Amino acid sequence: MKKVLAAALALTMLAAPVFSVPVKAAEAQEPITLTVFRGDPGDQPAEDNKIYKKIEEEFGVKFEFEFLAGDLDEKLGMMIAGEDYPDLFDGGNSADLIIQNGALINLLDYVSPEKTPRLWAHIEPQLNRIIEKDEDGNDVMYIIPNYGLADGEQIVNQVNGPAFFIQKQVLEWGGYPQIHTLNEYFDLLDRFIEANPTDENGTPYTGFDILCEDWRHFCLINPVQHLMGRPNDGEVLVDINSDDFYTETFIDKPYAKAYYQKLNEQFHKGLISRDTFVMNYDQYIAALSSGTVLGMFDQTWDFNNATFALQDANMYKNTYVALGLVYDPEYVDGKEIEEHYVNGSLPNLRRGFGISVNCECPERIVAMWEEMMSDEWQMLFNWGVEGEDYYVEDGRLMMTEEQYANSLNNNWKLHNKAEAFTQSSPKKQGWIMDGELAGNCWEPANQPEIVFGQMSEYDKAFLSAYGYQKFADFVNPPIELAPYGEAWQIDYTPVDIAHQDFLDIQDKMLPELIMCDPADFDALWDDFVEQITPSATEFGEYMWGAVQAEAAKVLGE
Amino acid sequence: MRSISKKNELSTGRSGSAGFGKKLTKQWQLLLMSVPMLLYVLLFNYGPMWGWITAFQDYKPKKGITGSEFVGLKNFKWLFSRPDFLQSIRNTLGMSVINLVLGTITSILLAILLNEVRHTGFKRVVQTVTYLPHFLSMVIVVGMAQNIFASNGPINQFLTGVGLIKTPIFFLGEGKLFWWLVGIINVWKEVGWNTIIYIAAMTAIDPSLYEAASIDGAGRFAKIRYITLPGIKSTFVILLIMNIGHLMEAGFELQYLLSSSLTIDWAQTIDIFVLKYGISKQQYGVATAAGMFKSIVAIILLFTANTIAKKLDESTLV
Numbered sequence: 117m118k119k120v121l122a123a124a125l126a127l128t129m130l131a132a133p134v135f136s137v138p139v140k141a142a143e144a145q146e147p148i149t150l151t152v153f154r155g156d157p158g159d160q161p162a163e164d165n166k167i168y169k170k171i172e173e174e175f176g177v178k179f180e181f182e183f184l185a186g187d188l189d190e191k192l193g194m195m196i197a198g199e200d201y202p203d204l205f206d207g208g209n210s211a212d213l214i215i216q217n218g219a220l221i222n223l224l225d226y227v228s229p230e231k232t233p234r235l236w237a238h239i240e241p242q243l244n245r246i247i248e249k250d251e252d253g254n255d256v257m258y259i260i261p262n263y264g265l266a267d268g269e270q271i272v273n274q275v276n277g278p279a280f281f282i283q284k285q286v287l288e289w290g291g292y293p294q295i296h297t298l299n300e301y302f303d304l305l306d307r308f309i310e311a312n313p314t315d316e317n318g319t320p321y322t323g324f325d326i327l328c329e330d331w332r333h334f335c336l337i338n339p340v341q342h343l344m345g346r347p348n349d350g351e352v353l354v355d356i357n358s359d360d361f362y363t364e365t366f367i368d369k370p371y372a373k374a375y376y377q378k379l380n381e382q383f384h385k386g387l388i389s390r391d392t393f394v395m396n397y398d399q400y401i402a403a404l405s406s407g408t409v410l411g412m413f414d415q416t417w418d419f420n421n422a423t424f425a426l427q428d429a430n431m432y433k434n435t436y437v438a439l440g441l442v443y444d445p446e447y448v449d450g451k452e453i454e455e456h457y458v459n460g461s462l463p464n465l466r467r468g469f470g471i472s473v474n475c476e477c478p479e480r481i482v483a484m485w486e487e488m489m490s491d492e493w494q495m496l497f498n499w500g501v502e503g504e505d506y507y508v509e510d511g512r513l514m515m516t517e518e519q520y521a522n523s524l525n526n527n528w529k530l531h532n533k534a535e536a537f538t539q540s541s542p543k544k545q546g547w548i549m550d551g552e553l554a555g556n557c558w559e560p561a562n563q564p565e566i567v568f569g570q571m572s573e574y575d576k577a578f579l580s581a582y583g584y585q586k587f588a589d590f591v592n593p594p595i596e597l598a599p600y601g602e603a604w605q606i607d608y609t610p611v612d613i614a615h616q617d618f619l620d621i622q623d624k625m626l627p628e629l630i631m632c633d634p635a636d637f638d639a640l641w642d643d644f645v646e647q648i649t650p651s652a653t654e655f656g657e658y659m660w661g662a663v664q665a666e667a668a669k670v671l672g673e
Numbered sequence: 674m675r676s677i678s679k680k681n682e683l684s685t686g687r688s689g690s691a692g693f694g695k696k697l698t699k700q701w702q703l704l705l706m707s708v709p710m711l712l713y714v715l716l717f718n719y720g721p722m723w724g725w726i727t728a729f730q731d732y733k734p735k736k737g738i739t740g741s742e743f744v745g746l747k748n749f750k751w752l753f754s755r756p757d758f759l760q761s762i763r764n765t766l767g768m769s770v771i772n773l774v775l776g777t778i779t780s781i782l783l784a785i786l787l788n789e790v791r792h793t794g795f796k797r798v799v800q801t802v803t804y805l806p807h808f809l810s811m812v813i814v815v816g817m818a819q820n821i822f823a824s825n826g827p828i829n830q831f832l833t834g835v836g837l838i839k840t841p842i843f844f845l846g847e848g849k850l851f852w853w854l855v856g857i858i859n860v861w862k863e864v865g866w867n868t869i870i871y872i873a874a875m876t877a878i879d880p881s882l883y884e885a886a887s888i889d890g891a892g893r894f895a896k897i898r899y900i901t902l903p904g905i906k907s908t909f910v911i912l913l914i915m916n917i918g919h920l921m922e923a924g925f926e927l928q929y930l931l932s933s934s935l936t937i938d939w940a941q942t943i944d945i946f947v948l949k950y951g952i953s954k955q956q957y958g959v960a961t962a963a964g965m966f967k968s969i970v971a972i973i974l975l976f977t978a979n980t981i982a983k984k985l986d987e988s989t990l991v
Contacts, residue, residue: 187953189952189953189954190948190952190953192953193951193952193953193954193955194952196734196955197734197952197957199734213955217733217734217735217955218735328933328934329933333934389824390824390843390846391823391824391825391845391846393846393933393934393935394819394845394846394933394935394936399819612954613950613954616949616950616954620757620934620937623934623937624934624935624937624938627846627934627935628935
């Protein structure tokens with residue numbers, strides 16, 4: 117027994133120096149436990165997680181995480197009704213609700229150039245977007261954006277947002293064609309599925325899946341704006357060339373009809389299964405992970421887990437390429453549309469942690485964030501512990517194959533990464549600007565040595581068949597961010613009910629339109645337009661005003 | 674209950690104002706024992722009714738009940754101006770009636786069948802197997818149902834296999850089938866559980882009645898018809914009255930989990946409506962108004978059923 121103990125002690129001592137990378141002498145603070153709510157589903161970190169252990173050592177702070185289960189708005193509604201708020205509060209996509217109900221404190225009372233120089237330097241370039249006015253006209257900042265405040269030139273190795281996706285094997289089978297329009301896309305899928313109705317195990321392929329569950333219905337209702345050549349503005353289309361940022365809802369317009377008529381046609385060809393409309397998110401991810409779904413419209417982050425599963429199973433040919441499709445000229449009066457799926461980088465406004473009014477130690481949390489914006493902590497959060505999770509060679513950050521495999525493994529991450537905390541916290545992104553590591557990337561996923569060095573042989577061959585360097589080459593480079601940002605970030609709670617009606621009618625009738633008898637399509641479309649016009653008008657008009665107001669903030673009018 | 678209290682009055686004799694005080698002192702132990710229950714009801718059932726006041730307010734949690742603005746009947750007007758609220762009343766009642774009728778018929782049927790089984794081992798096994806699903810979480814039940822009723826699920830495979838239908842039925846996406854789907858799932862889940870009370874009622878029937886009937890030459894069906902069924906009649910009526918009081922509760926989880934935007938017109942119950950507009954959209958006043966409406970309808974239904982049962986000279990609940 118003694119021997120075992122001694123060995124354990126020795127091991128601990130050996131491990132100690134490794135675990136003590138960025139420790140700074142901190143004044144002893146009494147230990148506290150912060151309650152944390154994350155507005156998205158997630159997994160509890162492991163008890164022995166090394167990063168949280170370090171945070172506890174350094175700051176005396178422990179976290180008690182609660183992740184979303186079920187519907188976000190319902191959960192938030194319950195919390196608001198009971199004023200039952202956690203200390204650190206990430207309201208996810210519905211943070212507007214908790215802000216409006218006074219759940220968050222104004223961080224400007226704690227964040228300033230003097231008190232928190234690092235945090236201030238972090239948000240300064242985008243201050244005019246981040247700082248808002250409250251009802252009384254005071255400057256407020258409730259949430260420091262969790263993403264999108266990147267240093268240096270924008271990194272676009274792959275499409276991270278919306279796109280039409282297609283399995284690599286389909287493009288390979290088709291002889292690596294250039295696919296740029298809706299018709300080309302569905303034509304290729306049609307031909308592929310006709311030639312290969314099932315995969316090698318005999319499971320039938322699904323041509324095109326449309327996820328419709330809850331807020332993820334953007335897969336159903338968002339594509340039209342992109343087909344019209346705009347990046348993601350949520351449920352409206354902004355005319356960027358007009359002087360007054362003319363904004364309208366697109367779903368009720370004739371150019372939207374073309375898309376759903378095309379889907380109707382594809383449905384009757386059997387490319388789309390009706391089961392897709394009653395599928396929930398888990399079933400969708402399971403379907404994608406099985407490698408039998410050939411294409412879909414989605415956003416990259418939305419099906420990351422399926423991608424990881426496919427990579428894990430070495431099914432690279434079943435992973436997806438993001439394509440930037442636009443309407444064929446025949447659908448839009450012969451107009452040639454230029455594709456813009458990738459936008460200039462923008463702060464993820466009103467997304468991330470806020471500090472709730474119930475929190476007893478806001479200063480301490482802000483001070484902790486300030487300290488965590490140091491290069492040492494950011495390296496620890498992003499890359500991990502040197503020698504253990506990554507290594508440095510000639511000033512370049514690298515990972516061995518094993519380290520890279522670990523970094524993709526969800527279970528490993530629960531023990532060795534603090535993602536539940538860091539994903540919603542302020543963070544450095546982009547390029548490391550100074551110090552001896554300058555020129556590397558803050559995030560391993562962007563580091564060229566990782567992106568290209570660890571790329572699978574299949575992907576390398578696939579890209580070279582196209583003569584491309586990276587997967588982002590399938591779409592146009594990012595355009596300049598519009599002054600109003602991206603309209604999906606705009607708070608629509610003042611027209612909440614109209615917006616709900618607007619979405620409900622789409623959720624209900626778009627699947628009907630896709631599945632209806634082609635002969636009835638025109639009549640049903642007219643019915644749809646008639647039903648949706650009142651709420652669409654109210655929502656659209658509100659959004660136009662809001663887009664103008666956002667633009668005015670940045671243009672300084 | 675009323676018949677019982679009548680009997681009590683008779684046995685204690687005249688009860689005047691003087692007698693009342695006497696009775697109080699005489700029964701003080703009983704009264705003392707009822708105090709915790711009374712407190713419980715006051716605290717948890719009557720206390721929260723104070724919150725009904727928010728049904729007439731534009732309630733904002735930030736301002737509280739005292740600070741929120743009174744808006745009269747605006748919340749109710751809004752509710753009844755919404756076609757989907759009227760739809761959800763219809764759906765609630767529709768699914769409730771289906772649940773009630775299907776549930777009662779199947780559980781009485783199963784109870785009778787089990788009652789007729791003479792082999793105790795077999796009877797126990799069947800009973801256990803049929804009531805086990807009651808303990809399953811609705812999430813699991815719905816997950817199973819989604820697989821079973823999928824377009825390529827076993828039911829469709831069977832139906833197309835035996836040639837009853839040509840193309841698979843879209844069970845999960847067809848609004849008109851939704852109520853029946855809910856009914857079937859509820860029966861599957863609850864039939865065994867609901868049977869227990871009927872079986873208990875049947876065991877209370879005096880066996881000598883069956884013996885006498887046998888001597889008179891009654892067969893199995895006659896015995897069921899003339900002894901078993903009348904024997905469980907009062908249980909049936911009491912359960913019916915109680916269930917009618919619950920007609921406004923068609924369930925929540927099952928519809929919430931099983932529905933999709935395709936079936937929402939037939940799946941949205943009042944509870945789901947309340948969750949969607951009241952909680953998610955922070956219209957707490959509207960949520961309370963809908964809850965209040967539900968309670969009032971439930972009370973009316975309960976008393977109506979009770980009166981009808983009384984007229985039919987059956988045992989009643991209130």
